[in-house]
Amino acid sequence: MRLPVQLLLGALLFGLFLAAALLSLVWTPHAVTQLDIAAKLALPGHGHPLGTDHLGRDMVSMLMAGARTSIAVALLAVGIGIALGVPLGLTAAARRGSLLDEIIMRGNDLIFAFPSLVIAILITAVFGPSAVNAILAIGIFNVPVFARVARGAALTIWPREFILAARVAGKGRARISAEHILPNIASLLVVQGTIQFSMGILAEAGLSYVGLGAQPPTPSWGRMLADAQTFIYANPRLAVLPGLAIVLTVLGLNLMGDGLRDFLDPRLRRAVR
């Protein structure tokens, strides 16, 4: 069984930024908190391969640290979505048509009425802007997504006869959900996870761009873009670089998601064989 090209390409792209993010935990070429006004807006070269920003900070270091923020926020938000959404979706499916199912699904609809940005606005209006609140806002938005996917997929598994057989064997709904349903929908959840991951990166960038995400001095791609806007005509480099970083990371994740779906979907796999 060959790995799809998309999966490899996507993993390579995303892996590059993930590695940069991890590396930034222990080392960056320059400290990102180190301002050097004298060296502001320096062009690439002289110990700054991609130049410096308007405060003289090294762009490579800023991009590395920004990757860390973006990836951490999006990953934790996916974690919240899976940790809350999947059990909710599985429960709703196991109790299909019951009051509990109804409550869970109506609750989902309610959250869907709040775009992720609006959730962030509400949270920051009350608790103030921070990276943690960005994680919460995106995470809350992810919950109904995973709940719906999990419920929808689980509902196609429940009527299968092997589930009936497990029920005849006396297994309870919770146990069947964990033992039979979850493994059979896991690949779908992994694919959805990469999609939400990439959407999380975009959402984090948007939130920090409008000042609702990570606060200075924590570097983030969205904030770099907001800062660059003032200098965009004279120094387009400052806006292009973080933007490209976002595009490539998201592209990598999406390619991975598509590749994973092709790889994991048994229907497609059978078609290939």
Added chain:
Amino acid sequence: MIGIERLSVVLGGVPVLRDVSLAIPPGRTLGLVGESGSGKSMTAFSVMRLLPQGARVTGEITLESRSLASLSERQMCAVRGAEIGMIFQEPMTALNPVRTIGDQVAETLLVHGAATRSEAQGVARERLARVGLSPDRFPLDRYPHELSGGQRQRVCIALAIALRPKLLIADEPTTALDVTTQAQILALLRELVREEGMSCLFITHDLAVVAEMADEIAVMQAGGVVEQGPTGTVLREKRHPYTRALFEASGHQPARTTRVEDAPLLEVRGAVRDYALKRVRFFGPRPAFRAVDGVSFALRRGESLGLVGESGCGKSTLTRAILGLEPLQGGEIRLDGAPVSPDMPPELRRRMQVVFQDPYGSFNPRHRVSRLLTEPFHLTGQPPDLDNRIAEALENVGLTASDAEKFPHEFSGGQRQRIAIARALIARPELIVLDEAVSALDVRVRAQILDLLADLQARFALSYLFIAHDLSVVRSVTDRVMVMRVGRIVEEGETEAVFSAPQDGYTRALLKAAPVLPAA
């Protein structure tokens, strides 16, 4: 007159049809029979030139002395629907759900430029009336979802014959229908072929159906025609061993030795099962649908009891209640005196096991056979001699101990059904519920499974509750039979007595509708 000469098809490097030659004169029906994968449908799609991409076709297909093989795709589009009509197995999905039936019939005329829009409406009305959907009860603006399966199949027939084609291909047109509906559709097709002077290629796996329908029979096996001739002759002489095997398997009578005790094992008294439906109004009460309405019966130890009925009669609902998966709204179910319910004790559950219809759907595709088989031990805890029990169960159903390490997809349909039986056996139950357990199998495999079930019943003193829609199978393997209709048991008695002298009007209609294989 349609002629097929030495038709061969290779699909993805695999030959799927080999040297098929057939001819059907106008007004005559050719029955194409064989088991799944024998190439019946592939023959039909070759004639329609609707094979999957990459299929390589050789041979000659002629319609009224015109060769179809040499036509371009555009010319072929003009032939399809106008000169060749086709109907399919699954009427529930064969129609576009978002367009009216009148539209879909009229479209056949419009796409061939055979009528103006308003004329097409008129023809559609007339053709729908022709297939038994009168305009007053079935106006053109009905949507498919407002029709039953049999009515939808009539719409499919109407749009296939809208332009009075020279050839009608019917690919298992009644397999998805209930037996009484099947009888009506078959009668309609016979009448249409005769009166419209069409040639008809009738594809089926069911020998009894083809015996009623066809003037000629062609028997297919592994992509080739093994025997062909007038229906009477083929069924009487059965020259080819494969024909003989099919014929014998279709009417197979397993050798059964049963020791029925008087004590009842399973008792159902006044069982009622209601389902809540969707609310009609937003805050209104949910209306209820009574799926099982006061059913009472007893199954004696060592007995095989049949339960027959058409789809929607409530037999599946009753089955789930008997298995203790769903609660009753009235009455009670007892297994050996102990009450059956969703929270019955594990030991009671162990004594009653089940085998389902679908050999593909009844296993978790991610588990090995060993794990699949031991699922019932969830109830009682794993026995110390687990591996022996697995090996024993597999050998009891004609498999080998080494099969335990395989995954379900490594087995054929019949083998999977054996695994399902092994899973039921491993808990050493007293009652096995067979829920359409042989319905999805080809006739020869079905005969083997029925033999296996009879053998196991004798060896382990099992009782069977045999649920099926196929009357002939029920007749061959049960001691007593119950007929169910809209939630009630309308007739119950010794199997032979019910089949030879049915008392209830519905039972009589059911038996009359069932196609019968002519005696050898």
Added chain:
Amino acid sequence: MLRYAATRLISLTLSLVAASLVIFAVVEVIPGDPAAYMLGLNAAPEAVAALREDLGLSGGLVERYLTWAGGMLTGDFGTSYTYRVPVADLVAARLWISLPLALYALALSTLLALPVGMLAAARRGRVTDYGIMGFTQLGIAVPNFWFAMLLVVLLAITYPIFPAGGFPGWDAGILPALRALTLPAVALALPQASILARVMRSALIETLSQDYIRTARAKGLTEGQAIRNHGMRNALIPVLTIIGLQFSFLLAGAIIIEKVFFLPGLGLLIFQGITQRDLVVVESVVMLLVFAVILVTFLVDLAYALVDPRLRHAR
């Protein structure tokens, strides 16, 4: 159909009530004393008390909620604490930028995506399809506000075809106003159009494997005719769902992108509201946004029923 619309309308009302409760709870209950929160740590107790009086915080929670929700219904959104003017006036002026922007983008996205998706489906597995799929893959990955910046550099500064920012107002005429909204709308529409085109493509391809397409082919329709006459309307059902969801994304996106173009829309208002802790403004604008999303969901539900007769007749 009427019954279906009525049930959807009831469900819309219930969603609105639930959403307003959530917003009220987050903004007015969780902070404890909103007046103290809005004035900050160093506020004089008298000022806090006065503001509390101003905001009508003296009543019980239920009473306050009913006053607020009732006010919203009659168009009274309260008085902004920072601007000292009715929030309704503040919102009204800005709504007519954000809402048209979101709708403009939605129209662009839909008009662009559906034909492109159909083309890709019709040419599936060929070069055109791969080209479209690659392009949309990239389009999804582009943050709309970054794309907006690039558009400004290219089409407003380097080649000054469109204004780089600001809004002349609808009084200046429809065309100048639309011109000012074009770059933001294009920037918003591109990523969404990429998603929608992919959905359209896969929905169409999905319908191609349906039995009714086989029936249509057996009737003598060419593959193209079968797609047009039978695939399209069925494919629209999943596409409608995505269009509904996109409105919510576009509205949020509009708020962000206003910052790139210095458009005086709801975004500017709400971010000022946040910095100045003007909870009355935040609460009202959020409720308004949620109302818009729920309303569009309702419209999409009605559109479903137009496409799918099974819904019209159900219930």
